[in-house]
Amino acid sequence: MQSEHAKIRTLDSQVLSDDWYLLKKYTFEQQRRDGEWQRQSREVYDRGNGATILLYNPTQQSVVLTRQFRYPVFVNGHDGWLLEAAAGLLDNLDAEARIKAEAEEETGYRIERVERVFEAFMSPGSVTEKLHFFIARYDASQRVSDGGGMKEEGEDIDVVEMPFADALAAIGDGRIVDAKTIMLLQHLALSGRLNA
Structure with missing residues (x-):
């Protein structure tokens, strides 16, 4: 069985802001249940735990x-x-x-x-x-x-x-x-x- 991590491929990351905390835009591909790879992008805010x-x-x-x-x-x-x-x-x-x-x-x-x-x-x-x-x-x-x-x-x-x-x-x-x-x-x- 394929691991869940193998269903995600990170293609790019871009820093949008590094002022207060870190805001990045990620472009990635996710393998759907039908096997097709779908490209998506998300902004991710990292302020620590x-x-x-x-x-x-x-x-x-x-x-x-x-x-x-x-x-x-x-x-x-x-x-x-x-x-x-x-x-x-x-x-x-x-x-x-x-x-x-x-x-x-x-x-x-x-x-x-x-x-x-x-x-x-x-x-x-x-x-x-x-x-x-x-x-x-x-x-x-x-x-x-x-x-x-x-x-x-x-x-x-x-x-x-x-x-x-x-x-x-x-x-x-x-x-x-x-x-x-x-x-x-x-x-x-x-x-x-x-x-x-």
Whole structure:
């Protein structure tokens, strides 16, 4: 049986932008099920891989989210302010180590133990990024700073602690529209760690 890789032939790649991250146009051929080779082209945005984490407190039945401005969402008709799970790019680091640092930078909680729950490609039609998803318990004793992100990276993040039931309701009423956050909240609901 022919491998799936043998059904793709990359013919050309062209850099369209290398400003913030890397945007390339690829021309390739794909062998269709009927055996015919079909030429296609796609623009592919490579921003590296990332990680995200949802902090939860089973005693308080609460979660910690962030609220920050996202310009791409703003230009698509939203006010731009999203409630999200803490997240960041790996920058060639180990996903677990990176998400612990990101959680502390953004939320102010120093988390020692995290649980990897799954990996997912968030926009596979155009973006190469694979996101590593984590959850972790938190409590007040782990709060080491106000969080808020790093000014030099343009971050100005609000830390939002909210009841888990309210976070789930926020998916339905449109206050939470970020895919990674929805996925983590639903995972937590399905896991039974918190009762909504």
